[in-house]
Amino acid sequence: MKFLVRIEVRLPPDLAPEARSELLEDERRRGRELKEAGLIVDIWRIPGRLENVGIWSAQGPTALHEALRSLPVAGYAEIEVTALARHPLTDDGDDLA
Amino acid sequence: MKFLVRIEVRLPPDLAPEARSELLEDERRRGRELKEAGLIVDIWRIPGRLENVGIWSAQGPTALHEALRSLPVAGYAEIEVTALARHPLTDDGDDLA
Amino acid sequence: MKFLVRIEVRLPPDLAPEARSELLEDERRRGRELKEAGLIVDIWRIPGRLENVGIWSAQGPTALHEALRSLPVAGYAEIEVTALARHPLTDDGDDLA
Amino acid sequence: MKFLVRIEVRLPPDLAPEARSELLEDERRRGRELKEAGLIVDIWRIPGRLENVGIWSAQGPTALHEALRSLPVAGYAEIEVTALARHPLTDDGDDLA
Amino acid sequence: MKFLVRIEVRLPPDLAPEARSELLEDERRRGRELKEAGLIVDIWRIPGRLENVGIWSAQGPTALHEALRSLPVAGYAEIEVTALARHPLTDDGDDLA
Amino acid sequence: MKFLVRIEVRLPPDLAPEARSELLEDERRRGRELKEAGLIVDIWRIPGRLENVGIWSAQGPTALHEALRSLPVAGYAEIEVTALARHPLTDDGDDLA
Amino acid sequence: MKFLVRIEVRLPPDLAPEARSELLEDERRRGRELKEAGLIVDIWRIPGRLENVGIWSAQGPTALHEALRSLPVAGYAEIEVTALARHPLTDDGDDLA
Amino acid sequence: MKFLVRIEVRLPPDLAPEARSELLEDERRRGRELKEAGLIVDIWRIPGRLENVGIWSAQGPTALHEALRSLPVAGYAEIEVTALARHPLTDDGDDLA
Amino acid sequence: MKFLVRIEVRLPPDLAPEARSELLEDERRRGRELKEAGLIVDIWRIPGRLENVGIWSAQGPTALHEALRSLPVAGYAEIEVTALARHPLTDDGDDLA
Amino acid sequence: MKFLVRIEVRLPPDLAPEARSELLEDERRRGRELKEAGLIVDIWRIPGRLENVGIWSAQGPTALHEALRSLPVAGYAEIEVTALARHPLTDDGDDLA
Numbered sequence: 001m002k003f004l005v006r007i008e009v010r011l012p013p014d015l016a017p018e019a020r021s022e023l024l025e026d027e028r029r030r031g032r033e034l035k036e037a038g039l040i041v042d043i044w045r046i047p048g049r050l051e052n053v054g055i056w057s058a059q060g061p062t063a064l065h066e067a068l069r070s071l072p073v074a075g076y077a078e079i080e081v082t083a084l085a086r087h088p089l090t091d092d093g094d095d096l097a
Numbered sequence: 098m099k100f101l102v103r104i105e106v107r108l109p110p111d112l113a114p115e116a117r118s119e120l121l122e123d124e125r126r127r128g129r130e131l132k133e134a135g136l137i138v139d140i141w142r143i144p145g146r147l148e149n150v151g152i153w154s155a156q157g158p159t160a161l162h163e164a165l166r167s168l169p170v171a172g173y174a175e176i177e178v179t180a181l182a183r184h185p186l187t188d189d190g191d192d193l194a
Numbered sequence: 195m196k197f198l199v200r201i202e203v204r205l206p207p208d209l210a211p212e213a214r215s216e217l218l219e220d221e222r223r224r225g226r227e228l229k230e231a232g233l234i235v236d237i238w239r240i241p242g243r244l245e246n247v248g249i250w251s252a253q254g255p256t257a258l259h260e261a262l263r264s265l266p267v268a269g270y271a272e273i274e275v276t277a278l279a280r281h282p283l284t285d286d287g288d289d290l291a
Numbered sequence: 292m293k294f295l296v297r298i299e300v301r302l303p304p305d306l307a308p309e310a311r312s313e314l315l316e317d318e319r320r321r322g323r324e325l326k327e328a329g330l331i332v333d334i335w336r337i338p339g340r341l342e343n344v345g346i347w348s349a350q351g352p353t354a355l356h357e358a359l360r361s362l363p364v365a366g367y368a369e370i371e372v373t374a375l376a377r378h379p380l381t382d383d384g385d386d387l388a
Numbered sequence: 389m390k391f392l393v394r395i396e397v398r399l400p401p402d403l404a405p406e407a408r409s410e411l412l413e414d415e416r417r418r419g420r421e422l423k424e425a426g427l428i429v430d431i432w433r434i435p436g437r438l439e440n441v442g443i444w445s446a447q448g449p450t451a452l453h454e455a456l457r458s459l460p461v462a463g464y465a466e467i468e469v470t471a472l473a474r475h476p477l478t479d480d481g482d483d484l485a
Numbered sequence: 486m487k488f489l490v491r492i493e494v495r496l497p498p499d500l501a502p503e504a505r506s507e508l509l510e511d512e513r514r515r516g517r518e519l520k521e522a523g524l525i526v527d528i529w530r531i532p533g534r535l536e537n538v539g540i541w542s543a544q545g546p547t548a549l550h551e552a553l554r555s556l557p558v559a560g561y562a563e564i565e566v567t568a569l570a571r572h573p574l575t576d577d578g579d580d581l582a
Numbered sequence: 583m584k585f586l587v588r589i590e591v592r593l594p595p596d597l598a599p600e601a602r603s604e605l606l607e608d609e610r611r612r613g614r615e616l617k618e619a620g621l622i623v624d625i626w627r628i629p630g631r632l633e634n635v636g637i638w639s640a641q642g643p644t645a646l647h648e649a650l651r652s653l654p655v656a657g658y659a660e661i662e663v664t665a666l667a668r669h670p671l672t673d674d675g676d677d678l679a
Numbered sequence: 680m681k682f683l684v685r686i687e688v689r690l691p692p693d694l695a696p697e698a699r700s701e702l703l704e705d706e707r708r709r710g711r712e713l714k715e716a717g718l719i720v721d722i723w724r725i726p727g728r729l730e731n732v733g734i735w736s737a738q739g740p741t742a743l744h745e746a747l748r749s750l751p752v753a754g755y756a757e758i759e760v761t762a763l764a765r766h767p768l769t770d771d772g773d774d775l776a
Numbered sequence: 777m778k779f780l781v782r783i784e785v786r787l788p789p790d791l792a793p794e795a796r797s798e799l800l801e802d803e804r805r806r807g808r809e810l811k812e813a814g815l816i817v818d819i820w821r822i823p824g825r826l827e828n829v830g831i832w833s834a835q836g837p838t839a840l841h842e843a844l845r846s847l848p849v850a851g852y853a854e855i856e857v858t859a860l861a862r863h864p865l866t867d868d869g870d871d872l873a
Numbered sequence: 874m875k876f877l878v879r880i881e882v883r884l885p886p887d888l889a890p891e892a893r894s895e896l897l898e899d900e901r902r903r904g905r906e907l908k909e910a911g912l913i914v915d916i917w918r919i920p921g922r923l924e925n926v927g928i929w930s931a932q933g934p935t936a937l938h939e940a941l942r943s944l945p946v947a948g949y950a951e952i953e954v955t956a957l958a959r960h961p962l963t964d965d966g967d968d969l970a
Contacts, residue, residue: 001158004635012207013948028671032671035672040671043671043672044667044668044669045667045938046664046954047666047667048938048952048953049953053586053664061098061182062182062239079242079243081240081242085157085158085159085626085627085628087634087636089613089614090626100629110366110367125282128283129283132283137283139284140281141196141279141284142280142353142356144294144356144359145296145356145359145360145370145371146370146371149281151281158627159627159629162629166630178628181238181240181241182240184237184238184246184248186226187236187238195351254376255292255374255375255376255377255433258435259436262435262436269399274436274437275374275436275437277372279352279353280352302560304560322477326477326478333478335390335392335474336547337470337473338488338553339490340564340566343475345475346430346443373434375433375441376433376434377432377433379416380423381423391823400789449570450823452824453821453823456824463787463789464789467824468825473546474546487820489829513864520866527866528865529863529866530744530861533684533744533760534758538860540831567822568823569829572819574808575811575819583934594693642958643726643957644726644959647727651727657692661727662727663728665954665956666934667935680837683926707961710962711962714963719962721915721928722963723875723958724957726957726958739777739859740777740860741861741862743861760859761919764838764841764917764918765838766918768901768904768908769916769917838920845921851884851886852886856921857919857920857921
């Protein structure tokens, strides 16, 4: 099942530089794990912003929720999820395939 | 899988009374079918409005989409869907159950 | 009487880990009490967010208000309540039943 | 039980003058009935607009819904309802009184 | 002259418990004074929120402003005022009466 | 008493040119009357739009409402009114003066 | 270059059934052409709505604009485009690749 | 003086093809005149939409208003104007230059 | 040239009382200077709020910007400016006069 | 390729004066570099606000993103980017030129 996910990160400006670096490093590591596990299918940055939009794949909303809350930046992030239905133009696998 | 669905119906004020009656009668009939088939789990009216909010159950977003577009009022309706994840307080069946 | 209730929790990112754990543990305990008392009928998570949507049952808005403000996270939460009217498709008990 | 109700009427500009007069006359008549029956407790106009805000009293959301949909302008109106809880400063009768 | 007034209080979660208790106690005292003085005509809580909606009566916007800013929680509050015009259904006293 | 009033006119594009000319001519005539009567104190156009913003003076919201609804374009207009309170920097006459 | 594109189609309810069928058939044909030409990379339906979200690929905003306006439903559609920047987690080809 | 101007054109879908062609042809002609007269300094399309954003130059808001309302599509357009102040990074001529 | 200016002041609740008093005293002094210099033509309070709306007069947007940023509360304020065009009902001096 | 970029800077009111001066000095220096490098084509201030709107030129969204995040105020800024398509009225170079 596919989801459109927008994640906007709002780091407090007074976060200490080392804490910030460490947090973003942890985030990249967790991101690579989710990419390799197939949860993150595609992901892009919204230019100019600490925000990304991605296509995620999960067994359902609960599994997706757990993956998203496992992100180190989750506590600083505004996350929006849209469940996606199959469009006749694609044969992208989904719940009816 | 459960979804929160809001449906606001915007009937044009100049719809002929018979067309309106027939449309709403068709809507009730289709609604009963979806209720009996288990797609509509619970549904309430938003007081004062031609709008309802319901808990729907479907195999996934594509099956839900087809059920919603089968509603006779779909062409007049603004429909919003939110996929729901399991909350620890309930053991309501979902994709991880 | 039934209500649709959305609760979005906004924990400050600098909340100490122990304070956070304790707060969420208190919240779960109070949630279970309200579930057993029949105030929370059904509840789901909005995927990706510290937000839930639920169907609550109370004698009226004042009783609901008191239940909601008794939640340990109330001081950190944005809460939205919609009173629900009976829909012809259900015979869910309400004020006219 | 008390409700805050906002009703914005959007009459199409091309409504024939007689139809408009008749509709508004019917509306006034139905309004007086609801006022006398105690459903409308207080009502004011939002200056400059075909919009009013009122305090309504009904046994519950379903009874309120039926009263609101009985308004002749309901098909042209945008209606918003907020259920009201008792405030400690007033002893206005409500569900816990 | 009547006004619809919404007051949403946003207390910082880290306000010390005693400061919070004292502030709310001051607020109740000032509220009772304004109620007795006839400025607050009716007031209700929005269920689930630290927010109220009320009907206020004042000689005009300036007098209302001064009453609202005299509330101890004013510095923490988001306040919205709507001046109300007389509705034909009521003979509630106003500027033309 | 002073009010800030925004009026956005939404003429249907298919309004016949003569009807449109006549309507706008009526509007200008009524506007001049309200200006001479002192209801319109100042008025400007929002550049690029069929919208104006003005400072109006009336005995109260009900008198203002009647003046605004007397505008020939009222049926096509979105009107927003804000009651104004005296600012210490001006000695512009108001309800406390 | 990649773009996130949302297309919401708002067909007038009074569109004749044959005109509607023909329009949607034309739309599907044009959609298949754009898919085969590589402009539409991926596309999904937003459940419950006549709305889709897709990943489009074009040489730049002007080429994308021309493709989008070539859609038969363009005159009935609300279209939103977001240019996408490369995210470190993917090596999806873009302007810097 | 410079202005940021957004113009979104909302042509009714049932506009006759010839009327539409003629209107857009008139629009292009008027656009070229305003470009040559120096009122339109720069203009771009918002991809996917019948919308443009431009930098306009005029003696002031009144002159700009007249230029914008002279556009043949003005009756179908939503127009937003933002007056621009000089930024230290540019020596673009403005009211203080 | 005239501008409609809205200024909403958001003082942090934890601002020390003396700092707050001093800031507001400085603000009043600067306000009087701008009033006497003719930049502030008229100004009112939005009842219930730390917000004002005024008619300002300046040579252009850059001069207005400098006047607004010279306000002691500018760092705490949300400021919105709308350039105003002449309305046929007034002969208020503007750029074409 | 051209972009419309809005940057609103939200400096915390309690930022130390020297830190603020240094930050803004760094910002001006970086701004001049981007102006000379041709990334910033034109830029204006939104009057009354710490906000600017500019026309930027970059090879694509990724290069633009890197330029924008190189701004010293990026951590305090809300940045919005709109990719621009060529308008027939200009021959401003873009991806199809």
